[in-house]
Amino acid sequence: MEDRFKYGVSLYSFTEDFGSVMSIEEGFDHIADTGATGIEILGETHVTGYPTPDKAWLDRWFGLLDRTGLEPTNMCSWVDTKLRLGQSLSVDEGAAELVRDLTLAHQLGFKFLRPKFGVISADLVPDPIWAPAVERVLDLAHKLDIVICPEIHSPTPINHPVVHGYIDFIERTGTKNFALLIDTGIFQDRPLKSWVHEVPEGDSDHAKLINGMKVNPEELVGIAPYIAFIQAKFHHIDDNLHDENIPWEKVIPVLKRIGYTGYLSSEYEGVREPWVAIDQVRRQHVLLRRLEAACDAVPA
Amino acid sequence: MEDRFKYGVSLYSFTEDFGSVMSIEEGFDHIADTGATGIEILGETHVTGYPTPDKAWLDRWFGLLDRTGLEPTNMCSWVDTKLRLGQSLSVDEGAAELVRDLTLAHQLGFKFLRPKFGVISADLVPDPIWAPAVERVLDLAHKLDIVICPEIHSPTPINHPVVHGYIDFIERTGTKNFALLIDTGIFQDRPLKSWVHEVPEGDSDHAKLINGMKVNPEELVGIAPYIAFIQAKFHHIDDNLHDENIPWEKVIPVLKRIGYTGYLSSEYEGVREPWVAIDQVRRQHVLLRRLEAACDAVPA
Amino acid sequence: MYEFQLIQSTGFRNHGPEGARDGVEIRLRLPNYRGMRLSLLDGIDVTLDGEFFSHEVTSLIVGGRMYDLAAMRDATTVRWAMGEHASVFVPKPGGLLPGIHHVKVAARVRSPYFPPHLQPLPVHAERLATIVLP
Amino acid sequence: MYEFQLIQSTGFRNHGPEGARDGVEIRLRLPNYRGMRLSLLDGIDVTLDGEFFSHEVTSLIVGGRMYDLAAMRDATTVRWAMGEHASVFVPKPGGLLPGIHHVKVAARVRSPYFPPHLQPLPVHAERLATIVLP
Ligand SMILES: [Mn+2]
Numbered sequence: 001m002e003d004r005f006k007y008g009v010s011l012y013s014f015t016e017d018f019g020s021v022m023s024i025e026e027g028f029d030h031i032a033d034t035g036a037t038g039i040e041i042l043g044e045t046h047v048t049g050y051p052t053p054d055k056a057w058l059d060r061w062f063g064l065l066d067r068t069g070l071e072p073t074n075m076c077s078w079v080d081t082k083l084r085l086g087q088s089l090s091v092d093e094g095a096a097e098l099v100r101d102l103t104l105a106h107q108l109g110f111k112f113l114r115p116k117f118g119v120i121s122a123d124l125v126p127d128p129i130w131a132p133a134v135e136r137v138l139d140l141a142h143k144l145d146i147v148i149c150p151e152i153h154s155p156t157p158i159n160h161p162v163v164h165g166y167i168d169f170i171e172r173t174g175t176k177n178f179a180l181l182i183d184t185g186i187f188q189d190r191p192l193k194s195w196v197h198e199v200p201e202g203d204s205d206h207a208k209l210i211n212g213m214k215v216n217p218e219e220l221v222g223i224a225p226y227i228a229f230i231q232a233k234f235h236h237i238d239d240n241l242h243d244e245n246i247p248w249e250k251v252i253p254v255l256k257r258i259g260y261t262g263y264l265s266s267e268y269e270g271v272r273e274p275w276v277a278i279d280q281v282r283r284q285h286v287l288l289r290r291l292e293a294a295c296d297a298v299p300a
Numbered sequence: 301m302e303d304r305f306k307y308g309v310s311l312y313s314f315t316e317d318f319g320s321v322m323s324i325e326e327g328f329d330h331i332a333d334t335g336a337t338g339i340e341i342l343g344e345t346h347v348t349g350y351p352t353p354d355k356a357w358l359d360r361w362f363g364l365l366d367r368t369g370l371e372p373t374n375m376c377s378w379v380d381t382k383l384r385l386g387q388s389l390s391v392d393e394g395a396a397e398l399v400r401d402l403t404l405a406h407q408l409g410f411k412f413l414r415p416k417f418g419v420i421s422a423d424l425v426p427d428p429i430w431a432p433a434v435e436r437v438l439d440l441a442h443k444l445d446i447v448i449c450p451e452i453h454s455p456t457p458i459n460h461p462v463v464h465g466y467i468d469f470i471e472r473t474g475t476k477n478f479a480l481l482i483d484t485g486i487f488q489d490r491p492l493k494s495w496v497h498e499v500p501e502g503d504s505d506h507a508k509l510i511n512g513m514k515v516n517p518e519e520l521v522g523i524a525p526y527i528a529f530i531q532a533k534f535h536h537i538d539d540n541l542h543d544e545n546i547p548w549e550k551v552i553p554v555l556k557r558i559g560y561t562g563y564l565s566s567e568y569e570g571v572r573e574p575w576v577a578i579d580q581v582r583r584q585h586v587l588l589r590r591l592e593a594a595c596d597a598v599p600a
Numbered sequence: 601m602y603e604f605q606l607i608q609s610t611g612f613r614n615h616g617p618e619g620a621r622d623g624v625e626i627r628l629r630l631p632n633y634r635g636m637r638l639s640l641l642d643g644i645d646v647t648l649d650g651e652f653f654s655h656e657v658t659s660l661i662v663g664g665r666m667y668d669l670a671a672m673r674d675a676t677t678v679r680w681a682m683g684e685h686a687s688v689f690v691p692k693p694g695g696l697l698p699g700i701h702h703v704k705v706a707a708r709v710r711s712p713y714f715p716p717h718l719q720p721l722p723v724h725a726e727r728l729a730t731i732v733l734p
Numbered sequence: 735m736y737e738f739q740l741i742q743s744t745g746f747r748n749h750g751p752e753g754a755r756d757g758v759e760i761r762l763r764l765p766n767y768r769g770m771r772l773s774l775l776d777g778i779d780v781t782l783d784g785e786f787f788s789h790e791v792t793s794l795i796v797g798g799r800m801y802d803l804a805a806m807r808d809a810t811t812v813r814w815a816m817g818e819h820a821s822v823f824v825p826k827p828g829g830l831l832p833g834i835h836h837v838k839v840a841a842r843v844r845s846p847y848f849p850p851h852l853q854p855l856p857v858h859a860e861r862l863a864t865i866v867l868p
């Protein structure tokens with residue numbers, strides 16, 4: 001039992017639902033009914049009154065955790081380095097954004113915080129303030145027992161200077177409160193069939209984002225000690241329970257092999273229609289649990 | 301000003317929205333933003349805790365009336381004469397259903413109550429308990445200042461024994477608390493293009509319901525003194541502000557001519573899709589207000 | 601809030617103790633535009649992956665209580681309110697395997713204001729839905 | 735709750751005192767999947783029945799206050815929260831006649847985690863919408 005994955009769902013999966021056909025109560029119910037044990041959120045999306053929810057909302061939050069038995073896993077946040085036109089955030093300001101979200105994440109019971117830093121280049125190199133800003137809040141993160149996780153997300157692959165930079169930071173500081181979050185979108189190896197995205201056609205990354213980066217899941221082996229959390233990004237699972245884009249049959253055995261026992265937190269990102277994600281997430285959980293059971297059935 | 305129609309909207313219009321994409325708060329907002337002054341509801345649909353809503357719901361209800369300035373117009377109810385298989389309601393039981401709804405309607409501030417009685421024949425003759433049951437509650441209706449309104453609804457036309465029966469009842473009892481509600485669906489004179497309805501194809505009334513009953517609006521003249529309320533039923537208003545089914549350009553002048561100054565309460569009943577009714581109701585209000593203004597502009 | 605479809609995605613699950621499932625639950629939104637007393641619902645036919653279960657053998661779970669057809673017909677004072685979920689219980693020993701299943705229901709609604717020959721009038725729905733846990 | 739579309743049906747109306755309308759209001763849902771500080775919204779372009787109004791002349795009404803482009807760029811501490819409506823104010827003396835109008839908007843969102851050449855990235859929407867009152 002202890003060497004099994006934990007299953008979770010991010011409310012991000014319900015982006016096309018939340019606010020127009022779904023409130024947080026239903027979100028909890030949909031997640032709990034999958035048998036998942038963890039809930040992931042976006043602070044700025046799912047916390048009414050962010051970053052300082054009032055008592056009524058906090059009561060609602062803890063009531064929902066209590067009723068469903070779900071545990072808070074990861075809270076997503078942003079460090080908006082380009083908050084102002086023409087002037088980037090200072091290290092102080094970047095650290096303040098992290099303090100704001102560490103505080104809220106801790107208040108709500110989260111164990112992981114994913115801050116998304118602004119970038120400075122077409123290949124998504126994060127603003128260099130990321131390192132000193134994070135370093136400044138490591139003590140606080142330690143005190144609050146939260147692991148800060150940058151997200152390794154398409155079009156950034158595993159073998160990339162940005163990821164090397166994160167690993168160097170971990171090695172240099174020796175911290176236990178900074179680690180990698182893997183978004184499984186990097187393993188996408190077949191094109192998206194129906195997708196509307198914020199990146200305009202003709203952009204250099206467009207083809208990469210549509211067709212997939214095809215990162216080899218074996219590359220997880222090299223960064224295994226640094227992986228703290230996995231967002232199980234997916235786009236469409238068909239009526240035969242076949243994922244059209246993410247090669248789970250390759251990803252899951254590697255995760256078992258490296259002994260990963262953290263969360264697989266569903267991140268559905270498909271057609272822009274309401275009432276699609278709920279069943280897609282259920283399909284994904286069947287598929288992932290089947291693959292895990294198949295791995296567990298083979299003697300090591 | 302005093303010889304103008306009053307404009308209202310029934311929450312029934314939002315049947316495809318209510319409960320899955322709309323709660324009562326949004327319903328009030330959508331109605332108020334049309335410039336309407338009245339809100340109509342279905343008791344069993346829109347009153348949480350029907351028939352005895354709790355204090356929290358009542359506070360919400362009166363808060364919404366207050367915030368939007370809307371007044372309660374008509375509450376729709378049902379007398380389920382066939383509540384039991386094989387045994388119809390007695391007069392006593394029918395009267396009790398009316399007492400239940402008169403009480404609630406009054407509590408919520410409504411001035412009209414539309415009870416829909418069960419029927420005993422293919423041409424929708426109401427269960428004969430209707431007359432003694434209503435007669436038994438006329439004093440209560442008087443005391444509560446509520447007019448009980450049977451609904452004249454397709455496929456029952458104006459010139460029909462059922463309507464004659466209602467008028468005879470009014471004349472015989474001399475009551476001011478029983479009068480006719482006209483559903484403008486009876487004037488439909490062109491076929492519905494897209495419609496899913498509870499009546500199965502091949503049923504004797506199917507063609508009538510699809511193609512329209514084509515009641516001549518002039519027939520309103522003969523029953524003018526008995527009309528208390530109008531549900532402005534419609535199905536589709538196109539992008540050129542043209543109603544595809546209801547001949548408003550004939551209906552409105554007759555209503556002006558007979559001096560009707562009560563409510564036109566929108567009842568949208570179109571495609572079974574969410575987020576359609578909100579704009580359809582707005583279109584109808586533009587169309588109805590234009591036709592009324594045109595009538596008012598002609599010297600009498 | 602309800603999912604828009606009659607047959608809800610969430611709440612489709614096996615029923616009874618794990619390892620000794622006695623059937624399947626299918627969660628529904630109210631199959632009517634108004635709240636209704638249970639005696640106006642004359643049972644629900646269900647077809648699961650082609651296997652038919654008549655309204656005479658299925659039950660309805662509403663407000664935490666289970667009503668078979670006879671109990672439903674007697675329930676003249678119990679309401680299935682607008683906004684409230686209910687689940688059809690389908691007796692199927694062992695339940696269903698995790699995976700995608702074809703689910704079809706016909707909720708037999710009696711509307712007294714409809715002509716007598718249209719009683720009950722089934723409200724139909726079908727879809728693929730997913731059982732997650734065994 | 736929001737209507738699903740970016741441009742809401744309700745809240746499309748004339749602005750200013752009746753008889754002396756100074757413009758039009760178009761109600762929007764949040765044009766982003768996360769709440770955002772106003773300074774990340776670099777104005778909103780609007781086209782009404784073919785007439786173009788640049789983000790340099792429209793304003794945003796949020797939380798009861800009106801922000802022109804300069805005020806928006808300064809508003810680094812004001813949030814347009816998820817679930818909150820806001821309205822674009824389009825300066826158009828006299829407003830629009832009651833009726834159906836063609837409405838197009840481009841909300842210019844700056845997402846710092848997107849590459850610099852994609853700033854701002856307009857979120858587009860267009861539809862027919864109805865002004866009820868003159
Ligand atoms: Mn992700």
Ligand SMILES: [Mn+2]
Pocket residue numbers: 451453483531533567
């Ligand atoms: Mn009607």
